[in-house]
């Protein structure tokens with residue numbers, strides 16, 4: 001008897017046993033409780049049967065500081081299976097929250113996103129990542145019996161590019177009357193510094209992720225990926241998504257990578273390759289700034305257009321890749337600093353890819369944070385290290401009003417406190433979004449495959465969902481999904497670390 005048949009037989013026997021229990025107990029139980037017992041027995045049997053799957057031999061996970069650390073190892077299908085299995089609970093929690101946001105903002109149903117995934121995105125993904133995505137579906141199904149298929153998972157992976165880049169492009173092309181006001185997001189504050197700017201002349205890289213709290217409180221995975229091909233990866237990420245997507249990661253050949261999005265970016269190439277796939281491929285296969293740039297440019301679809309901040313610890317060089325669709329620009333230096341807070345600066349990118357963006361309006365969140373980065377980085381030239389970077393990510397100075405207090409213009413963003421909202425990104429008054437977590441590393445840490453990360457606002461303040469929803473009933477639609485976003489401690493992680501056994 002094969003292992004598979006033996007496991008199936010075990011499941012059937014357990015189910016039959018549970019059914020007998022149900023029959024015996026139906027006079028004393030009410031029918032619903034018995035059905036729940038049966039469901040839970042089937043689920044336990046399924047989980048027990050699949051936990052001996054040989055594909056799970058090399059994977060493990062643990063929680064620390066509010067983060068879920070997961071080690072994935074093997075060929076693409078195995079890495080995917082481990083991802084789906086180990087993060088099944090997190091994927092099943094995140095999927096409906098992301099889905100609700102995508103459907104609501106675009107006024108398109110889920111069938112639309114599945115069709116986009118199947119017809120436009122899937123055919124352009126390299127086979128290796130198709131296998132990984134299919135593996136996620138199989139692992140998820142093995143663990144929970146989930147009915148999500150590969151097009152659901154591809155649509156989930158595209159949540160930063162299809163709703164806010166493809167759909168507005170499509171609405172314009174189709175001249176859709178009454179189309180929703182969709183705008184590319186303004187995600188994140190970040191910098192990368194090197195040479196005389198840092199305390200010991202090594203690279204320092206830091207990033208906080210700006211997003212809705214709804215998505216942000218679920219952006220709590222530390223992926224330690226040991227792929228059969230390419231470089232080893234340590235990155236933060238989102239359940240079910242193959243790229244870091246916010247993005248922060250290092251690889252074993254010395255690349256250090258982060259980004260901030262380009263505000264008011266417009267454009268899409270339906271023949272291009274999905275951004276989430278290019279970003280993951282670049283982190284896995286780029287051993288230099290040139291490699292990284294080449295992979296991101298190959299099939300650029302304009303989705304999730306970012307200013308990439310890169311470092312190569314082997315050479316001490318850093319770079320900024322401003323990746324528009326019609327234009328792009330690469331700056332690089334071995335002695336300098338590049339900061340990002342959702343603004344483009346190359347004249348050609350500004351003109352061709354962000355025609356609406358005004359770089360001179362210092363009142364807006366991207367420009368106010370640009371001014372604050374310039375102040376902070378200049379004041380600290382020659383002293384920047386990881387601990388200072390952590391403080392910078394938590395900064396609450398509003399450079400426009402020249403006062404301290406968290407709002408939509410501070411590096412650590414708290415847009416839920418701001419009556420102005422951020423109209424550039426279509427975030428209305430008191431929008432529940434802002435800086436949801438932070439990460440930092442330097443060259444020495446990158447060499448050891450280490451990073452530090454803090455869940456929640458990098459300043460340590462908590463966001464509480466219940467009082468927020470009571471005060472802002474206009475966000476009642478988020479009630480089923482929105483939870484507290486509580487700050488954890490700054491926590492160190494490194495590749496290959498094992499969970500500390502319970503005492």
Ligand SMILES: [Zn+2]
Nearest residue numbers: 406412457459
């Ligand atoms: Zn803060």
